[in-house]
Amino acid sequence: MILIAIVYLLAVVFSIALGQIEVNFLNPTADQIAVMAYRWQRAIAASIAGVVLAASALTLQTVTRNNLVDSGIIGVNAGAVLGKVLALYYGLRASLPMSLIGSLMALSITLLLGYARGSDILRLVVAGIVVNSALSSAISLITLYLYTSASAVLSWTLGHIRLLSAQEWYLLTVSAVLTAFLLFRHRQLDLLTLSQDEARSLGLDYRRETAVLLVASSIAAALISSVFGVLSFVGVIAPNLARRVSEGTHIHLFMYSITLGATLMVLADLMARTLIKGIEVPTGLLVSFVGAAFYLYFFWRASIDKHP
Amino acid sequence: MINIPELKFCYGSRFTLSVPKILIDRFPAFMVGANGSGKTTLLRIIGGFIRIQTPPQIIWHGNWVPVKPRYFAYLPAQPYYEPSFSVRSYLLLAGNEEKLHEIAEELELSRILSYRMGTLSSGWLQRVLIARILLQDTSYVLMDEPTSFLDPEARKELLNILAKHPDKKMVISSHDLAFLSGFGAFVLGLRDGRVVFSGDPKTFFQQGIDDVFIKGYIM
Numbered sequence: 288m289i290l291i292a293i294v295y296l297l298a299v300v301f302s303i304a305l306g307q308i309e310v311n312f313l314n315p316t317a318d319q320i321a322v323m324a325y326r327w328q329r330a331i332a333a334s335i336a337g338v339v340l341a342a343s344a345l346t347l348q349t350v351t352r353n354n355l356v357d358s359g360i361i362g363v364n365a366g367a368v369l370g371k372v373l374a375l376y377y378g379l380r381a382s383l384p385m386s387l388i389g390s391l392m393a394l395s396i397t398l399l400l401g402y403a404r405g406s407d408i409l410r411l412v413v414a415g416i417v418v419n420s421a422l423s424s425a426i427s428l429i430t431l432y433l434y435t436s437a438s439a440v441l442s443w444t445l446g447h448i449r450l451l452s453a454q455e456w457y458l459l460t461v462s463a464v465l466t467a468f469l470l471f472r473h474r475q476l477d478l479l480t481l482s483q484d485e486a487r488s489l490g491l492d493y494r495r496e497t498a499v500l501l502v503a504s505s506i507a508a509a510l511i512s513s514v515f516g517v518l519s520f521v522g523v524i525a526p527n528l529a530r531r532v533s534e535g536t537h538i539h540l541f542m543y544s545i546t547l548g549a550t551l552m553v554l555a556d557l558m559a560r561t562l563i564k565g566i567e568v569p570t571g572l573l574v575s576f577v578g579a580a581f582y583l584y585f586f587w588r589a590s591i592d593k594h595p
Numbered sequence: 596m597i598n599i600p601e602l603k604f605c606y607g608s609r610f611t612l613s614v615p616k617i618l619i620d621r622f623p624a625f626m627v628g629a630n631g632s633g634k635t636t637l638l639r640i641i642g643g644f645i646r647i648q649t650p651p652q653i654i655w656h657g658n659w660v661p662v663k664p665r666y667f668a669y670l671p672a673q674p675y676y677e678p679s680f681s682v683r684s685y686l687l688l689a690g691n692e693e694k695l696h697e698i699a700e701e702l703e704l705s706r707i708l709s710y711r712m713g714t715l716s717s718g719w720l721q722r723v724l725i726a727r728i729l730l731q732d733t734s735y736v737l738m739d740e741p742t743s744f745l746d747p748e749a750r751k752e753l754l755n756i757l758a759k760h761p762d763k764k765m766v767i768s769s770h771d772l773a774f775l776s777g778f779g780a781f782v783l784g785l786r787d788g789r790v791v792f793s794g795d796p797k798t799f800f801q802q803g804i805d806d807v808f809i810k811g812y813i814m
Contacts (some may be wrong), residue, residue: 357732378732446757456761475683477680477688478688480675480676480677480680481674481676481688482671482674482675482676484639484642484644484664484671484672485669485670485671485674485675487644487664487665488642488644488664488665488667488668488669488731489665489688489689489731491663530679533679533683534679534684535677535678535679535680535684535711536681536684538682
């Protein structure tokens with residue numbers, strides 16, 4: 288754990304010191320201090336995104352009993368993109384509220400469909416897939432008629448870390464508070480690894496607890512996607528790496544996941560800024576690339592474990 | 596004491612469980628019957644996991660109260676657990692550190708407390724599961740087929756462990772008649788969703804067994 292924390296701190300230091308403009312880290316000029324302050328803000332924003340996405344995905348994974356799930360499954364990403372696309376289509380300047388509303392609407396529809404006739408976690412996951420699919424086609428349709436701004440939509444879908452407005456910092460704070468709430472429910476999440484009946488016999492109000500955890504974790508993730516766009520895979524990678532290195536109780540899993548999530552996002556953002564001279568690669572793209580490699584590795588390892 | 600009211604419960608149109616009013620006042624109580632006879636359903640109704648209109652009642656701190664899941668320590672036929680939990684963390688889900696040590700000592704689990712759940716053999720796993728059940732702060736215990744994956748030796752060990760806890764009021768669903776004959780104090784025989792026998796084990800083996808299972812059942 289200490290090792291990962293040190294790696295995280297190093298990542299932050301590097302992301303402040305390195306970039307397309309050279310700075311003298313130990314003895315900076317006034318201009319260089321401004322550059323470093325800018326990078327520092329980006330590093331913090333990236334860290335918060337990583338922490339929230341990791342904690343939210345860990346919660347969703349435990350509640351749905353599926354370790355390859357993240358907040359995308361609830362439809363929040365597609366909802367945020369649709370909101371953004373609609374804002375572009377109607378030429379609205381306020382795209383942040385639109386993407387926030389879109390993402391929360393998608394979340395409510397998924398929850399409504401999922402809980403409409405009895406609470407069944409599998410039903411919820413299916414509802415998420417349905418909502419995702421419907422929203423994707425809507426997004427494609429609108430993008431098709433956006434001609435000139437199609438690349439703006441694409442760019443946003445890929446997820447960017449950037450400087451944030453005061454409004455956006457406020458949303459980030461709310462999502463961080465929701466994440467803290469999830470952390471405080473680690474005992475309940477431990478009980479949710481048992482069967483439903485066993486958890487209930489140990490005093491857990493199963494329906495209420497799963498509903499509360501689902502809503503809190505998805506809203507936290509919805510806030511992140513409405514600010515940054517789609518950052519997929521961090522949520523899947525961080526908790527699964529945490530499971531490999533730590534014991535399975537949630538207090539441990541949370542600590543490892545959020546540190547790993549933050550580290551991954553800071554490193555991805557650092558690479559995004561420095562990889563190609565003169566342009567910035569979308570952070571989300573890099574995270575997805577690393578994520579894809581991880582997926583492959585995970586399945587590969589899992590199949591080896593099963594057939595020795 | 597567990598008081599089960601007269602009840603009817605349907606799973607769609609294929610299966611109906613109908614039970615007359617029964618008072619379970621001797622423990623360990625066994626529910627016997629073939630697969631699909633309604634043992635697990637009745638067990639889950641007793642535990643309050645399936646809610647019905649007039650729920651069963653138990654004596655809890657001196658009063659008759661309708662059942663709720665948290666009054667029971669419940670071991671389902673297929674318990675879920677996270678393989679990466681250590682044995683200690685798993686047991687702490689059901690009780691505090693102090694009681695944990697007591698039980699771990701008694702079941703000789705102290706040595707394996709730091710092991711991961713996923714690495715245990717089925718015999719040790721069963722011990723850990725039983726430890727969790729005994730750890731929970733309640734005197735009512737429900738167990739669904741606790742002996743089904745055990746070899747004869749492990750079964751005897753389980754019986755020895757359970758026999759040391761006469762304070763626990765156990766209701767055990769099983770078709771393991773050797774287990775019943777060695778341990779049971781009360782028998783409820785089910786067949787196709789109906790109660791066809793209730794009484795003590797001796798009478799069950801003399802008269803009731805043919806009603807519960809097919810004729811010529813070999814023990």
